[in-house]
Structure formats: structure tokens, C-alpha cells
Amino acid sequence: MRRPFAIALLIAPVLAHAGPMTYMVSHGAAANPITKLGWGLLGLSIFVATFIAFAVLIGIWWKRGDGGYDNRGWPVLSHGRNGLPWLTIGVPISIVLLLLSAIWTFYVLGVAAAAPGHPKITLQVTGHQWWWEVRYSYAGAPQRTFETANEIHIPVGVPVEVHLTSADVIHSFWVPQLAGKTDTIPGQMNHAWLEADKAGVYRGQCTEFCGLQHAHMALYVVAQPQKAFDAWWVHQLQPATASPSGLAGEGETTFNARCAICHSVRGKPGSMGVLGPDLTHLMTRGTIAAGTLRNTPGNLAAWVSDAPAQKPGVDMPAENLTGPQLQALLAYLQTLK
């Protein structure tokens, strides 16, 4: 039998080794009602598909009546028995099920569409080919605004408003275990909200095809207890420390010459670029290149020396750095904590 096997096939992996992107489990108020609706409609769908599959199979194999056979062994033609009850019973039942599904859907739509109350924390997320720019702001406190990229921190149990737009083409912002997806569209401000009900790292990814490296446009949401989150925010607000000396100092010179045209490091007048991600606290992030590589010294070296080799098509050019230049640059980047 194919159907029960298929059901097992469907549910088992989701529960057994739920990956970081599965949305059949969720951990936030913006996603939980949707997850319940998902399981509900999935169950109904499996029931309907199974029912019809059995109806077809039984209908085929269960020989009913013997109307005789014609001279080549085919059953003789007849008007057949009355088949209308299938429609007169089946269609009304379908309508009732649809109506119930619609009511549940509209209820969830109402709950999930907007954050409860008026969230104080607002993130403006701007999609770029192929990374996420994030600007934090706090209601009534403009001095608490700062920028970061590709890694979002939120406090556990607190709804956060997300404003979404794009600097180039359409992307879609999606952190499946926290909320459904919302597109980032140039010239338009969309709204979403996130809330995590337990601490953890949640993966997200762009889900609207956005060009060559659509596959490598991930982000992470780190949900932290309120205290840790506040500390993180305070730290992120800090500009970079005073100019380092030695190897890192040489690296800063290289950075200003090669990197600063696109990247900014707050507190450094020589690094004010706005085309690439803000790097002020680069070393606090778990990944680089929009979730493509783990943020290790080796990956960082590979990335800054030849980004297109890691992510073909990326705007960041291969830098043709000499060995010593690379060493110095890495030393400088390590200071951006």
C-alpha cells in the first residue's frame, strides 16, 4: 500500500531529524498558530488524498455485479448503477470541510498578520544581492540606532517589529521557525514581526529568486534572554576601538585602501562605505558572506582574498593581496569585536 507508507514517509523525517529550516515545528508567537494550522490542513489533506486513493483502488478491484461479457471478453455496456450519490454526498461534505478550514485560516490570519501591542524594537531589514542589511531602532530613543548585517539578535518572549525593503531586486525574508515569509520589494515597505519563545539560533534564508547567488543568502536570528540581549545591543552601539598598532595597524591601512570604499567601521572616518555590510563588530557574528561560511580565521582569509571563488558572482572582488597584506588585514579584522 502506497498511502500509509507515504504518510509515514512524510511525518517521520519531520519529527525525527527536524533540520534548522523545518517549519513543522516553530518557536514563536508569529509562527505557532500557523504551524498548528499547517498540521491541521496537512492532516485533512492526507485524509482526503488517502480516501480518494482507496476509493479508486477499491472501485477498480471490487467487481460488482455480473452484467456479462461481450464476445471479446469486455464487460457489456450498461448505463451502470446510479453514481450520483457520490456527488450529492461528497460535494456537501467537501463544502463543510472547506468552510471549517476557511474559518480556521481567517482566524490564524488575524492573529499572525500583526504583532500584538506596539513593539518598541524595530528592525529595518534591507535585502541586497546577496546579503541582509539590518538597522536597529528603539521607539523614542534615536541614539540607540545602529546597523549590522546578516545576524539578528532578539530578546526572548518580546515581539519585534520588522520593516522590510530592498536596495535592488525582490528578496524574501524568512526565518521559518519564527515567522512566515515576507518579500522585500524595492520602493515599498513591508511589515513582519518576530518573536521567539525560547533562546536559540534560528536560521533564515532568502526565498524569492534574486539572481546568481540566491542559494547563498542566509541569515541567523539569535534569540537571547533580555539581559544578554541588552548587553549585546549596548556593545553593538559602541564604535570600533581606537586605532590599533603593529600588524593590525598596517591592516587598517590596507582596509582603508581596499575595503573601506564599500564597508564601514563606525568610529573610523576612513571607513564609511555603504555598499557592503557594516563591519564594526564583525567578529561578534557567527558567519560571514550571508551565512555561507562560518566565521573562522581560515574562512575569513579565503573570503577577503578571493570572495568570488567562494560565492561566484558576488560584488566583492578578488583582492590580490600579498601574504603579508592578508596577514595584516586579518589581524585588523580580528580587532573588530
Added chain:
Amino acid sequence: MAANPTFKTPVIAQPTGELRGKMEGMWSDPPGLYGWLGTTDHKKIGKRYLVTAFVFLMVGGIEALGMRLQLAQPNEHLLSPGLYNQFFSMHGFTMIFLYSLPILSGFSNYLWPLILGTRDMAFPRLNAFTYWVFVLAGIFLYIGFWGGKGTDVGWFNYVPLAERQYNPDWNVDVYSLGMIFLGVSTTAGAVNFIATMFRTRAPGMSISRVPIMIWGTLVANIGILFAVPAVSLDFLMLWLDRRFGTQFFNPATGGRPLLWQHLFWIFGHPWVYAIVLPAMSIVSQGLPVYCRRPLVAHSAVVLATILTMVLGFGVWVHHMFSTGLPVIAMGFFAAASFVIVIPSAVSVFAWVATIWTGRPVFTTAFKFFAAEIVLFVIGGVSGFMTAAVPLDWQLTDTYFVVAHIHYVLIGINVFPVVGGIYHWFPKMTGRMMSERLGWWNFWLMFIGFNLGFFPMHISGLEGMPRRIYTYPANMGWGDLNLVTTIGAFVFALGVLLFVINVIRSRFVGEKAPANPWDAPTLEWATESPPPSYNFAVIPRVATLHPLWEERLDGSRQSLLDEGAVLDDEHEIPATTALDAEPDAIMKMPHTTLAPVSLALLIAGTFVGLLMSMWWVAAACLLAMIPALLWWFWPRPEMGWAERARP
């Protein structure tokens, strides 16, 4: 020409050998290249549609297999990202535009005049024209790829990614112009089907006696007539943006990216119904033959077909639930999308009831039709899930939707199409297909399909986005993708076996009688394959199932072997739209090079526009004037339609 309008009463007679000889001489095409290029025979055109569309299916299939190899495991490097993006884009437009509808046009072109009991489509030259435009547009759409870069923005081609700023190559220009080009074929074909349905049915085939197969295609083509202008306009605006710097979609200057999506999906969703409703009607027509009884609730299924198309125009926003539209608006479209399940349920229950209350014969065609019911329901319920707005915020743009679209397009289009070939191949070629190969063919395709595409539901629920050329190892998607890839190859093997069966049976298949399946409709009343004139005398229809009347109703009421002769040049009867009462005698055109010439000139125009060689485009446009004059010049042998005496 009009000076001497003659009224004549057609001779009513039984066909004789002499008459058949005369008709054959009159209706068959002259030999050689002229006859090949100039034919207006709907049967030849229908077969060409079928073969061409199937070639495109295999091209799109090869692209799919390339993608499946790339995705079989995480972090593969078989295809570069650029090539992968071209593959999935071309796979999409090939399957959706160059296979799905044209293959159904092939069936309809071949079968309509036979089912309707007449000798050709209402506009035979237009029919030839639509084929030539289709094949030229198909080739046009591929020149981007062979010329260095195919379109790589996906088949729905979202702006601003498709704009010049982000896609400076000619690939999107090829796609834009090619889609406008192809729209000419689709629109002209739709007009032809609609006119054929309402004016050329055999006398007596009143609206309630029209076989279900006709309804699906008719309704789809009425939909096409309203849907295609939206997408042609959309692509025209994009091409103007790209080529002349208009700002329709540029947000920086007041344009709107979402305008593209609205216009595209106002076309796109009705299009989905246009490529499934005719296929569903193949099932509705074929399944009862093998269940040895008429279709349950014929009229309800017809009405459901019409209702589906009407509602199909009110659901396009469900492709845009994550674009930030107002919640109230989305609620409306979600409700409409739920409602559209109801007419689908009518069809499904009618099929199931037909099986339950009939006594099935397990031919290969039956297996494909029965499988379609199950696959339809799986594709249907996954569609129902995506209609639920908040749930769609999770499902959309993941592999769940990829699974859904393939259950719809393969389940409801490819399975009925292959079943339909098994069903009508004897009629088209005069030979039976091998049922033994058919058994293997069916099971390989059915198992391969489900093995390949069912796991996509799960990788979708596991959060795998569509259109990614690779994925990291720790996402939990690797095993599912490996299974999918294996399934895809099994499925491809099944399709290959089908092709082998077709080619083999074409030459060495068992000779087919006129009505090998004991089916009820008029196409089975003439020889296999039918003569060039289809019917020596025009039949007169009295019921929905002319060939079953004696056994189901006790006596034959339809007249099949005696009728209007109409042998004065190429004549067919025109009948009234609802009652199919004889109304006039239509003089039909015959072999002519006008359609292929006009199609080539349109192709020349589009090539000129693509290459910015304006003088080429202008010259081709001007040359269309004499071509059209040639086409429409009054010819004595076509005369004026002469009114028949009642």
C-alpha cells in the same frame, strides 16, 4: 461572386466507393514540399503539434535531469550557478508554454473535427498558421541559450531582476519578445477552437450532446482569450523598459515592481486551468469508455469545468500572498481559492463514481486515467493548503510548491496526455500500441513520478527553498534530494519507454479497427486512420453517445451512414450555435502557403526587434500586407457561404 447567390439543398446519400474516391482526390494534399508546408489538414497539424510539443517535453526533461544531478547531494559542483539558473528557467517556460498547452492543442486539433462529425476546423488556414507560429516561437525562445545565455530569471520573470540593470544580456529580451510571439499562436488558436465549437458541429449535436472532451478545450480557450493579453502587455512593457528606458516597473521613478506580478498572475493562474481543464476532459472522455458506462453526472462535470475557469480569474493573488498586500484583500483571494476546490471535487467524485458503478477494463490508458484521479487529488489538496494565506507564508517558494506544481502539471497533464495517446493512437495511425510495453511504461512513470516528486513535499516542509542551485550539508535535505533524483530518472525511463512504444507501434503495431475500444463518440465512426475528408457523408447526431445508442437506448437514432454529401469542392456544413441545426454550407480553403509565409514574416519581425535591426522588422511588417491580401483574396472556389434550405 455574390452576383449569383445560389441556394442548394445538399444531397443526402449513403457513401459509395465512387464518392470516397472523389473526396480523397479533393481533400488530400498534393505530394511534395508544397503539400507538406501548405497543408491545412487538421489531422496533420494536430500530429505535428503532438510531436513538436513532446520534443519540447523531452528538452525540458533533460534540463530537469541536469538540475536533479546537481541537487542530488549538498554542495555539488556539476552545474555552475549561472547554468543552473538558466536550466530551471528554461525548464519552466518549456514545460509550461511549449509543452503543456501545445500538446493539448495537438489532441484538440486532431480530434475536434472528428468528434464533432465534420471535415476540418472552422479556420483551417488559421490552424496551420498557429502551428507554424508556435514552432517558430519555440525556436525563437531557445536562441538565447544557443546564442550564449538563456533566460535565467525563472519562468515568471520577476522585475526588477529581469530589468536591464540586473540582467543586461539579451536573454530576457529573447524571453520577452518570444512570449509575445507565442501569444499570437495561442490567441489565434483560441479563436479557431471557439468558432469551431459553435459553428461546425454535425447536425443534431445540440449543446447538450457535445462530448465532454470538447468542453474542456473550449472553456480553456475562452479563458486564454482573456488571459493572454495581460501577459503579452506585461512582456511588452518589460521589453520597452529594457530597450527604450521606459519606467513601468522602476520604483525609483514611480514604477511598480508589483505591477509585473499582478499582470503576470492575472494571466498565469487562468493559464494553469487552461493546461489542465482540457487534460481533465481527456480523462472524462476516456475513463468511461473503459468503465463500460457513460460518465456519471456529465452535465455537472461540464458546469464544473466552466465554473473552474470563471473562478480561475479571481484567484491570482494567491501567488502573491507574501508581497505585503492588505490582509482583507488576501482574505478575499484565499476564499476564492477555497471555493475553486468545489468544482474540482465535482469532477473527482464523478470520476470515482464512474469507476465504482462501472466495470473497468485494465488497459494502459485506463491505468493512466485512474492514476490521474489520485495525482489530481494530491496536487489539489496541496494547492488547497497554499490557499490558506498564513500557511502559504511558510509554504510558498519552498519545495512544497515545487511538489504541488508537478503533481498538477504531470499528474493532471502528462498522465492524461500519455493515457490519451494510448487511447487515440489507433485512430491516429491505424495501429495499436503495445499493451505489454504499456504496462512497464505505466508503472515506471507512476512509481518514478511518486518517488521523485512526493519527497519534494517533505523537503519543502523541511524548509528547502526553491530555485537554489545548491544547499549546505547540515540542512537535512540531502537524503530527500537523492531519492528525488533517483525517482526523476525512473520517471524519465518511463517516458523513454513511452517514446519507444510509440515509434515501435507506429511501424509494427497490430492493425487497428475503426473502433478498437468500443468508444461512443464520432471519431470512432470513421476508419483508423481517418481519410483526409474524415467523413464521406456528414453524420447526424441524436444523443451524447452515437455509437452506444443501440445497446444503451435500444435503438440507433443517430444517422452515421447516410447524410449530406457536400462534395462540391471543399464543403462542410455550418450549424447553429445551440441546436446545431444546419444553417449554411461553408466552402473551405485548401493547401496554401499563406499561413507559413505569414508566420515566417512574424518571426522575421521579432528577430528584427530583438537585434534592433529596425529595417528588418519594418520590412517584414510591410511584407505582411501582401501576404494577408494573398490570404484573404476572394477565391471562386471558396465562393460565399451558401445558405442551405432547411
